[in-house]
Amino acid sequence: MLKRKVYNELVSWKKQRRDNELKKCLLIKGARQVGKSYIVKEFGNNEYESFISIDFFKQKQLKQIFEGELSAAEIYKRMTANIPGIKFIPGNTLIFLDEIQCCGNARTALKFLAEDMRYDVVASGSLLGLAYGQDDDEEVEEPTSLPVGYETQITMYSLDFEEFLWAYGYDDSVIEDLKQYLGTDNQIPESIHDKFEELFREYMVVGGMPEVVADFAENKDFARVMEIQQNIVSQYQDDISKHAKGREKQLVRMCYDAIPRQLAKELKKFQYSTVEKGQTSRKYGGSVKWLKDSCLVNVCYNISEPYIPLMANEKVEQFKLYINDTGLLTCMYGFETKRAILNNTIKGNARGGIYENIISECLVKRGYTLHYYKPDDDHELEFLIEKEGEVIPIEVKAGNTASVSLNNFINDFSPSKAYKLIANRNGILGVKETLPHYFVLFI
16 A cells, blocks of 8 residues: 555544534545545545445446435435445444546535534545536536535645655655755765655656556566556546537647647746647637646746735736646656656756656645746746745756856845755755755655
């Protein structure tokens, strides 16, 4: 079993149900193949005496449980009639409603199930982030009423770098020993740095998709990694064809396929003209929103000024798109790109774009919203984050070149901390702390 941080969030939700009488079901969102169903099943089997699972995509006949009156009592009664051998234990039963997008009445019923405190209910499904009217799949049923106020929603991602290290067999003590170099003048020993740089490059190639990580941890075979990732990318592309509406199917697919090309050129913002010559947001804006809502991409907005709240200063027409899992991005580039990353021989603009993608992914998994700052044509800071009540700049360098943009930002806005992420070891000069890329897991 892969150790996942989200498991603790499930445990915390259960505790709130018990200690604070939290009248909310848990809804887990996220892209396909990130491990949503697997982690809920582990949680249900480990933490409860009774675990009841319904998959509305595979068990379509069980949608009848949610037809008619939607009171908790009626729903539970129908469950006993339609699912042989289930056992309800008050205070110790978890009900898992998987692929809930296929049963609109079940989503509506979460309100009534949340209010009934006898049993806990977790729901999950594919593309739950899509707004009403964005999904064209005939299997998807829109709820007549959303259970507003009766859901605790969390977004699940593929494994982050720390979880990747756990899968490799590194324990918390090793990671804590590494963290001691954060914020100090003590330089990371070269042997330790070289090892973690190698591991981070492997993370860029393998990515965090659970199936890929589990297979690689066992077989250490990059060819198998590539094969599994190609299947996942194909599933994502099939999802676009199945779920996007009408002509949007083609437009969303074209936008998605254009992202690796744009990253390889290190463009300063997403350019619709690289998707289709001469086109603008009028034609493709809805496609970008679809990709964002489906969790297939991470969006990073340019800002007009670096002050909290950053979202209030977004230039909504200027943004970058990053693939949600860098392993999938390198798969889209091909095996030779993976080889060059592993051997640390990759050159050109693509190198910088790939490093931006991995840092963006790591920051999102740390809970940050992405922004960048480009005050003029000559200067750009790859990322700004909100941390401890202020804006913190992060500059990303594939190598270790000059920090003109970061130095200007420090002079102009006097942040208490500024980070430069590079391929070399750490150091501090004033408020600017230079760190290896893999230290993003501590930011």
